[in-house]
Amino acid sequence: MKELKGIGVSEGIVIGPARVFENTRPEIEEAKDEIPCKCKLQVLRDAIDRTKADIRQTYERTRATNPKEAEIFEAHILFLEDPTLLDEIGSMLREG
Amino acid sequence: MQQRDFVVENRVGLHARPAAVCVQVGNKFKSKILVRRDGKSVSAKSILGVLSLGVERGMRISVEIEGEDEQEAMKAFSELVANRFGDEE
Numbered sequence: 001m002k003e004l005k006g007i008g009v010s011e012g013i014v015i016g017p018a019r020v021f022e023n024t025r026p027e028i029e030e031a032k033d034e035i036p037c038k039c040k041l042q043v044l045r046d047a048i049d050r051t052k053a054d055i056r057q058t059y060e061r062t063r064a065t066n067p068k069e070a071e072i073f074e075a076h077i078l079f080l081e082d083p084t085l086l087d088e089i090g091s092m093l094r095e096g
Numbered sequence: 097m098q099q100r101d102f103v104v105e106n107r108v109g110l111h112a113r114p115a116a117v118c119v120q121v122g123n124k125f126k127s128k129i130l131v132r133r134d135g136k137s138v139s140a141k142s143i144l145g146v147l148s149l150g151v152e153r154g155m156r157i158s159v160e161i162e163g164e165d166e167q168e169a170m171k172a173f174s175e176l177v178a179n180r181f182g183d184e185e
Contacts, residue, residue, distance in 0.1 A: 075116035075143060084142040 037096050044089065048080050055080075098161045098170040102177040109152035112143075114181030119143045121176050127163025129173075140173075 035043060059073035079085075106114055122129050122140035129140035133155060138145030140159070151157055161169045176182075 071116075072113060074120070075112045078116050078119050078143040082142050082144045083139065084144050 037093055040093050041090060052077055052080055098166045099158065100170060100174065101156055101158050102174075103156050104151050104153060104177065106153055106180045106183045108183070109155065110146055110149065110181070112147065114183055115143050115146040117182045118146050118176065121172050122169075124172070125161075125163070125165045125169040127161050127166045127169045129169060130160040132158040132160065 055073050055076050059070050059077075062070035062073065104110060108114075110118065118131075119141055130137045131140045131146060131149060132138075133149045133151060136149060137160075138149060140146060149157070159170070159173050161173070163169070
């Protein structure tokens with residue numbers, strides 16, 4: 001029997017079929033879609049707005065019971081508004 | 097231009113929550129606000145930027161502010177660092 005050593009995540013003993021873990025990077029081919037480049041920024045903005053509205057709802061819901069824990073959702077919203085990321089995406093889109 | 101050095105005293109450094117507070121304060125001002133550590137400088141209005149500095153407790157950061165409200169902005173930043181970016185521990 002082969003014995004493997006590693007770092008335990010959860011306590012306890014589990015018996016079952018073994019799985020082989022492989023750490024391979026997925027091959028990504030050039031992503032293509034029908035949306036023209038000049039419209040993509042708008043598509044992105046709409047997606048960001050929808051995501052922000054979603055996070056705000058979660059924020060409000062969590063705040064009612066856990067106001068301190070809810071604050072992390074403010075950080076999530078700031079990631080979506082991050083000028084470094086948006087400028088980078090904007091200039092990549094302009095270059096096509 | 098205003099420039100000041102600070103030592104970050106937060107127990108956990110500038111992780112997501114204090115970085116968010118930093119960006120929220122930065123966004124209140126029109127001035128350009130740069131945070132520098134070890135030669136790398138980022139905008140205080142970018143949470144990705146602030147997190148990428150990897151500021152841990154006891155590290156020295158330099159804040160550079162330039163613009164019409166630079167004095168008020170520097171005052172706000174001094175208070176922010178003194179209040180440990182709103183971290184309670």
